[in-house]
Amino acid sequence: MIGxxxxxxxxxxxxxxxxxxxVRRTLFNLAFxxxxxxxxxxxxxxxxxxxxxxxxxxxxxxxxxxxxSFEDPLAMLRGTSSAPGQAPLADLLxxxxxARDDExxxxxxxxxxRLQGGGLSKLAELRTALAEVRAAGKTxxxxxxxxxxAQYYLASVxxxxxxxxxxxxxxxxxxxxxxxxxxxxxxxxIKVHVFRVGEYKSxxxxxxxxxxxEEDRSATRDLLDGLWGAFREQVAEARGIAVDDLxxxxxxxxxxxxxxxxxxxxxxxxxxxxxxxxxxxxxxALLAERVGSAGVQAADALEEDGGEVEPxxxxxxxxxxxxxxxERARSGDQIAVLVAQGAIMDGEQPPGAVGGDTxxxxxxxxREDSRVKxxxxxxxxxxxxxxxxxxxxxxxxxxxxxxxPVVASMSSVAASGGYWIAAGADEIWAxxxxxxxxxxxxxxxxxxxxxxxxxxxHVDGVATGPLAGALDPRRALxxxxxxxxxxGIEHGYRRFLDTVGNARGLSRAEVDAVARGRVWTxxxxxxxxxxxxxxxLHAAIDAAARRAGVDNYTLSWPAARLPPLQRLLSSIGxxxxxxxxxxxxxxxxxxxGELERNAAALLQWNDRDHLYAHCLCEAP
Numbered sequence: 001m002i003g004x005x006x007x008x009x010x011x012x013x014x015x016x017x018x019x020x021x022x023v024r025r026t027l028f029n030l031a032f033x034x035x036x037x038x039x040x041x042x043x044x045x046x047x048x049x050x051x052x053x054x055x056x057x058x059x060x061x062x063x064x065x066x067x068x069s070f071e072d073p074l075a076m077l078r079g080t081s082s083a084p085g086q087a088p089l090a091d092l093l094x095x096x097x098x099a100r101d102d103e104x105x106x107x108x109x110x111x112x113x114r115l116q117g118g119g120l121s122k123l124a125e126l127r128t129a130l131a132e133v134r135a136a137g138k139t140x141x142x143x144x145x146x147x148x149x150a151q152y153y154l155a156s157v158x159x160x161x162x163x164x165x166x167x168x169x170x171x172x173x174x175x176x177x178x179x180x181x182x183x184x185x186x187x188x189x190i191k192v193h194v195f196r197v198g199e200y201k202s203x204x205x206x207x208x209x210x211x212x213x214e215e216d217r218s219a220t221r222d223l224l225d226g227l228w229g230a231f232r233e234q235v236a237e238a239r240g241i242a243v244d245d246l247x248x249x250x251x252x253x254x255x256x257x258x259x260x261x262x263x264x265x266x267x268x269x270x271x272x273x274x275x276x277x278x279x280x281x282x283x284x285a286l287l288a289e290r291v292g293s294a295g296v297q298a299a300d301a302l303e304e305d306g307g308e309v310e311p312x313x314x315x316x317x318x319x320x321x322x323x324x325x326x327e328r329a330r331s332g333d334q335i336a337v338l339v340a341q342g343a344i345m346d347g348e349q350p351p352g353a354v355g356g357d358t359x360x361x362x363x364x365x366x367r368e369d370s371r372v373k374x375x376x377x378x379x380x381x382x383x384x385x386x387x388x389x390x391x392x393x394x395x396x397x398x399x400x401x402x403x404x405p406v407v408a409s410m411s412s413v414a415a416s417g418g419y420w421i422a423a424g425a426d427e428i429w430a431x432x433x434x435x436x437x438x439x440x441x442x443x444x445x446x447x448x449x450x451x452x453x454x455x456x457x458h459v460d461g462v463a464t465g466p467l468a469g470a471l472d473p474r475r476a477l478x479x480x481x482x483x484x485x486x487x488g489i490e491h492g493y494r495r496f497l498d499t500v501g502n503a504r505g506l507s508r509a510e511v512d513a514v515a516r517g518r519v520w521t522x523x524x525x526x527x528x529x530x531x532x533x534x535x536x537l538h539a540a541i542d543a544a545a546r547r548a549g550v551d552n553y554t555l556s557w558p559a560a561r562l563p564p565l566q567r568l569l570s571s572i573g574x575x576x577x578x579x580x581x582x583x584x585x586x587x588x589x590x591x592x593g594e595l596e597r598n599a600a601a602l603l604q605w606n607d608r609d610h611l612y613a614h615c616l617c618e619a620p
Contacts, residue, residue: 363392
């Protein structure tokens with residue numbers, strides 16, 4: 001009897017165990033199927049959509065650049081980075097060009113508060129793209145909490161400009177002031193030997209003079225007058241006011257403030273420079289009225305909006321480009337756009353500088369790629385190493401000889417070494433407000449013998465020849481070495497003239513007449529025969545396509561790759577820094593930052609012959 005009981009009890013336990021095991025496996029399988037369903041749902045989640053009748057929202061943050069360069073994310077998070085944020089111009093132009101013909105986009109909305117400038121010609125290209133959107137029958141609305149000169153230049157082409165009631169609109173004109181160290185270096189006993197050709201080649205003057213030379217003053221005055229004249233005329237025309245009225249606002253700003261009882265926003269409104277004064281909530285209500293409320297669409301633009309969900313129906317630039325690029329028909333033919341941004345230096349360099357070897361390699365790879373039918377070189381550089389400039393120009397020449405068209409497109413600055421590399425193209429395009437020319441060459445050699453002697457330090461030794469040890473900054477520069485340096489500079493200048501003359505079909509004398517280090521606007525350069533056509537990046541791309549005989553093509557953007565660690569840090573920095581306010585900095589901080597940047601730039605110069613084709617010019 002007891003044995004039967006234990007047998008029955010054992011069978012019950014086995015049955016219960018099997019039942020529990022079946023339940024466990026069923027629950028596990030259900031959970032597993034649920035996870036698979038979630039995974040598939042994530043993978044099959046539809047991409048972002050562009051709602052009909054929406055607004056394209058542009059909030060450019062930082063400085064307009066041709067190519068984003070590496071920024072130290074730790075410095076950005078600590079607030080010690082001297083570099084502002086970066087807004088790639090090409091992305092903004094592509095978005096506006098697509099929106100111009102996109103029936104889903106009804107309005108383009110621009111908020112300028114995070115824009116920190118980026119060169120007059122870049123702003124002009126973006127401004128032209130907005131004007132083309134208007135010409136296509138679409139509305140452009142712009143608002144700023146306040147308007148700097150650069151922000152307002154962009155905003156002035158809009159259908160409607162809004163300013164915050166407590167904001168201001170400050171137009172100051174253009175200026176170029178340089179710190180001159182000549183007297184300070186002299187007091188320290190430091191001599192800077194300069195070898196140059198061309199009275200307008202002024203890059204070395206801050207190290208040898210205490211003020212601006214008359215040649216530099218005259219050339220700079222002509223340059224700034226030309227740029228400011230274009231600014232005034234374009235803004236006045238866009239706003240439908242007289243140039244004299246705009247001048248009155250700029251030159252007598254105090255009187256405009258007094259007439260408005262100190263209200264800067266009202267003064268701008270009275271001058272006809274803005275259309276309405278609106279608070280943030282009034283602005284958003286207006287946009288919702290124009291394009292409709294966002295509903296669930298607001299989440300699509302969350303990243304571009306810095307984490308804010310806007311109440312009006314819109315899409316940000318990043319989301320919009322993701323959609324239109326996916327919709328665009330792909331073609332096997334490519335136009336390669338290479339960017340030469342920053343100082344030109346020898347060897348391999350990361351994005352943000354033009355490495356002679358780096359850029360030459362990218363050009364060579366594009367030439368050897370059968371899919372690439374033409375090449376556009378976008379130049380935003382004041383020059384640098386003469387050696388590296390010639391390395392790049394020669395690679396462009398080989399590309400042309402191989403049968404692939406090359407078109408140079410000048411951004412804000414393509415001067416000195418920047419013009420040298422442009423000479424390797426079939427065509428040179430410049431914006432009327434680009435800065436170019438500065439055809440010249442120089443070398444600098446510092447001498448520290450006197451400061452060392454004052455400290456009781458003396459340098460002595462022997463050499464086997466007059467030039468052995470001649471370029472030693474601890475010793476006085478030997479006259480024979482100085483003579484050799486000047487002879488080399490003069491030869492380099494003649495080489496520069498011949499390079500330009502061969503490219504432009506001009507004699508050495510004709511090039512010299514417009515060279516000698518003088519900087520020209522793109523408009524003036526075209527009049528002088530240094531530039532073929534006037535237009536922006538997309539005009540140059542169209543020209544390259546015509547030369548290559550291709551109608552259907554895609555753009556490729558070959559670029560130097562950062563090392564893996566820097567790519568990771570850059571990605572982290574881009575995410576962590578998104579939406580951070582622009583650092584303003586104190587006046588002392590700005591001065592020290594300028595000195596730090598100038599010193600760092602000089603330390604990076606590495607031409608193997610110490611010969612430089614560099615322009616002391618910055619885009620306003």
